[in-house]
Amino acid sequence: MGFYRVVRNGIHLFSVTNGMNLSGKVTIAVEVGSDLGALQTVTLSANGQDIPETQSLYSPFTSPHLYFEVDTASLNNGGQTLQARATFLVPQTNTFDSPYVSVSSIPATVNVFNDILYPNWVTEFSEDLLIVTVSTVHLNSTWEVDVYGSAQDYIGTFSGTTTGGLIDFAWNLLDPQGVKRNDETFYTVTTVTLRPGRRPLRLPHRLPHRIRLRENRWIIIPMKECGMSHDWT
DSSP, X not given: OOOOOOOOXXXXXXXXXXXXXXXXXEEEEEEEEOSSSEEEEEEEEETTEEOTTOOOEESOOSOSEEEEEEEGGGSOSEEEEEEXXXXXXXXXXXXXXXXXXXXXXXXEEEEEOOSEEOTTOEEEEOSSXXXXXXXXXXXXXXXXXXXXXXXXXXXXXXXXXXXXSEEEEEEOSBOTTSOBOOOSOXXXXXXXXXXXXXXXXXXXXXXXXXXXXXXXXXXXXXXXXXXXXXXOO
16 A cells, blocks of 8 residues: 655745754755646745855756755854745736745744854955854864865865854965965865864865955965964964
């Protein structure tokens, strides 16, 4: 005997409930159905804002069951209200009404916690300056951020200490040998050491920004107000 479940009209969060605890990378499932029109796009938001690096979904769709891959470390710790939104193309009854109709799911408030997080990861980006900001819940710690190129080749490491949980550094795209990097994408791996004898916390993260280079070297800019030193190793 087989089982058949009718897909509900509208859009519904299918894998999260109020009060759920989330950390790291998670999969958020949604169910979408409508007998009024053709599904065009599906988006997911947290506290009414787009979730960094969480891709919107676009037609064509082959199933009413869809999935978002979410890195919760891109969100602030604490309560986050998740909501999905679907846009349908519907037949027009006149030339004044839009052919698109959007519906939203019932929201679900979850609790997010990560030891290392980056809700404001790139705080400034221009042709010759990039400022990276990471946070940790461990206020007194040492940190290292390894930087990799688009081919995931190791470039160098920034390091420092934090007494307030803030990790940030800036440069203008020069490797330790003085060679200009033309990578369109960079990757970073953040390691936070709590105290001697404790296992370091490690978090990989990607820098998904297109880099347009004009300068022929990176300039490392010490951010003295944060008590940081930036050393390439």
